[in-house]
Amino acid sequence: MNGEHHYRLTSTWTGNRGTGTSGYRDYDRAVTLQVAGKPDLAASADRPFRGDPERWNPEDLLLAALSECHLLSYLHACVTVGVVVTAYEDDATGTMVLDGNGGGAFREVVLRPRVTVADASMIEAAEAAHAQANAWCFIANSVNFPVRHEATIVAALQ
Known part of the structure; x- marks a missing residue:
């Protein structure tokens, strides 16, 4: 590819x-x-x-792109190491700072995925898969600010 x-x-x-x-x-x-x-x-x-708060804005779309790209990259990373993900939800946040001259930039994005894996024996590999997902994420590799991950991983079966 x-x-x-x-x-x-x-x-x-x-x-x-x-x-x-x-x-x-x-x-x-x-x-x-x-x-x-x-x-x-x-x-x-x-x-x-001066925008319409009921519509998507560029900042929402950037945050959505980072969150979805990590999710999809993460699922692939898990498959490659034998981790079975049964649920994934991310509460992503981004911080944008205005420069006082009419412009600004994102300072960082924090992804907070809550992942459920099929078995407790998969938790360690599931945690490690976030680093691989970050390395594979096209969008995270295209921005000039940090994209951090604060994941919570639980097992469906203990």
């Missing part, structure tokens, strides 16, 4: 209230994200940036 992989997305601004960007408060931050063959995603800016 070596080589390049290409992705295509269309972002369409749908927030023209009739006067375009005639003023900072005169337009909506509504965006529709489209990928061929998938449902449209309603997006916007985050609420502090």
Whole structure:
């Protein structure tokens, strides 16, 4: 599976209230994200940036991408070492810091996966699989801030 992989997305601004960007408060931050063959995603800016809090924002999407990429990489890592995962849920958080000049950057993301494995004998290998998953995660390898993991692993059978 070596080589390049290409992705295509269309972002369409749908927030023209009739006067375009005639003023900072005169337009909506509504965006529709489209990928061929998938449902449209309603997006916007985050609420502090005059966005619609009911829509996905870029910060939500970045956090979601990191969480899902780790989850999928982790499941693969577990398969390779014989760990049977029966449940996985992540409560991910991200910290973004504004620079005072209109920009900012994420400082870190912390993933807090709660993993259930089939048997207690798998817990140690399940814990170690998080490091492998982080090394394999395309998205974590593409950001310039730390992505930490605070996993909890329990066994369905003790």
